[in-house]
Amino acid sequence: MDVWTIRDVARRCGLSEPTLRYYEDIGxxxxxxxxxxxHRQYDAADLDLIGALSCLRATGVSIGDMRTYKANLANRxxxxxxxxxxxxxxxxxxxxxxxAQHARLGYLRAKAAVWDAxxxxxxxxxxxxxxxxKEAAQHLGFH
Amino acid sequence: MDVWTIRDVARRCGLSEPTLRYYEDIGxxxxxxxxxxxHRQYDAADLDLIGALSCLRATGVSIGDMRTYKANLANRxxxxxxxxxxxxxxxxxxxxxxxAQHARLGYLRAKAAVWDAxxxxxxxxxxxxxxxxKEAAQHLGFH
DNA sequence: TCACACACCTCAAGCGCTTGAACACAAGCA
DNA sequence: TGCTTGTGTTCAAGCGCTTGAGGTGTGTGA
Numbered sequence: 195m196d197v198w199t200i201r202d203v204a205r206r207c208g209l210s211e212p213t214l215r216y217y218e219d220i221g222x223x224x225x226x227x228x229x230x231x232x233h234r235q236y237d238a239a240d241l242d243l244i245g246a247l248s249c250l251r252a253t254g255v256s257i258g259d260m261r262t263y264k265a266n267l268a269n270r271x272x273x274x275x276x277x278x279x280x281x282x283x284x285x286x287x288x289x290x291x292x293x294a295q296h297a298r299l300g301y302l303r304a305k306a307a308v309w310d311a312x313x314x315x316x317x318x319x320x321x322x323x324x325x326x327x328k329e330a331a332q333h334l335g336f337h
Numbered sequence: 338m339d340v341w342t343i344r345d346v347a348r349r350c351g352l353s354e355p356t357l358r359y360y361e362d363i364g365x366x367x368x369x370x371x372x373x374x375x376h377r378q379y380d381a382a383d384l385d386l387i388g389a390l391s392c393l394r395a396t397g398v399s400i401g402d403m404r405t406y407k408a409n410l411a412n413r414x415x416x417x418x419x420x421x422x423x424x425x426x427x428x429x430x431x432x433x434x435x436x437a438q439h440a441r442l443g444y445l446r447a448k449a450a451v452w453d454a455x456x457x458x459x460x461x462x463x464x465x466x467x468x469x470x471k472e473a474a475q476h477l478g479f480h
Numbered sequence: 481t482c483a484c485a486c487a488c489c490t491c492a493a494g495c496g497c498t499t500g501a502a503c504a505c506a507a508g509c510a
Numbered sequence: 511t512g513c514t515t516g517t518g519t520t521c522a523a524g525c526g527c528t529t530g531a532g533g534t535g536t537g538t539g540a
Contacts, residue, residue, distance in 0.1 A: 199487080199488080200487090200488075201487075201488085208477070210527085210528075211488090212527070212528060212529080213526085213527065213528085215489090215490090216526075216527060216528095220526090230535095231488080231489090231534075231535050231536075232488080232489065232534085232535085233487080233488055233489075233535090234488085234489095245474070246448070249441060249444050249445070249448075249474075249477065252437070252441050252477075253441050253445060256525095256526095257525085257526070270455060271455075274452045274453075274455040274456035275452070275453075275456045277449075277452040277455075278449045278452035278453045278456060281445050281446075281448050281449035281452065282445075282446075282449045284445055285442055285445040285446050285449065288438055288441055288442045288445065289442065291438060292435055292438050292439065292442070294395070295431055295434060295435045295438065296435065298392060298395050298396045298431055299428055299431045299432065299435070301392050302392070302396060302424050302425075302427055302428040302431065303424075303425075303428050305389070305392070305424050306420075306421045306424035306425045306428065309417050309418070309420040309421035309424065310417075310418075310421045312413060312414075312417040312420075313417035313418045313421060331388070331392075334351070334392065334395075342517080342518080343517090343518075344517075344518085353497085353498075354518090355497070355498060355499080356496085356497065356498085358519090358520090359496075359497065359498095363496090373505095374504075374505055374506080374518080374519090375504085375505090375518080375519060376505090376517080376518055376519075377518085377519095399495095399496095400495085400496075
């Protein structure tokens, strides 16, 4: 098995089929080969690139940065440090994002507790839950 | 101070000014009061709602779900359980997202190590780093 | 052999914002 | 008094996809 359908690639790389077509449209990948009836056939090299881009995308990297990354692949030696820095910058973004997600999780759970107390018409629990909401909101940086 | 400008609200609630205008356009919030020269003036009730919606948004809740949430505020007693469940469903999504972010972080760092090794023309380190990339990619569920 | 499912195709529109252009008003300074 | 600065306004276009409509080609079962 040395070629894959768009469906295979979507599953393996975690991108949707329309996204794969879109990336080809804008020249971020491909051009991808076609079979006799016009269906796309992805090869191993396509998969490699798409896998890497998919990770970048999942971390919030812009299409512009993905283009840079791809372009840099051509002349590895000169751009290695730049590639490393691009990846590390986005690693930092992810770290910050994880912290933010924890804060949001706390807020959501606290707020759910408020509604749960309301559902059980438990005024005491509701008051306590409100307190937790306020604290959670502080971590979110607003309210 | 019992009214706020759009700028204040954007800062306090973590939404951009255009987003606040957009939410008003589509009827998710407001209509917001205006001063003599047409500038928006948000009051405490607006802030309450916007703060809650902002959290929902930050956790990936769709505008449709936000509308539901807002509509349910009107008849609290009947919908308390629904509100709680909406929030808890999204808390679960966040938990999954945090796990995914950790996987992406591992991948980015591993890949950065590969480029760092290349930058230093260190073949041994590069080979080790590739191994780490492969393991990290496994956690991402593809490659 | 004909019907049907199914996986793919293209093209257009929609979504949830963001960005940019062009303008209005209010306060502070030369 | 006019000029600049700052903060707001509206409207239109762009971004990065997603969704949906409508069509094509291949394979299987009756």
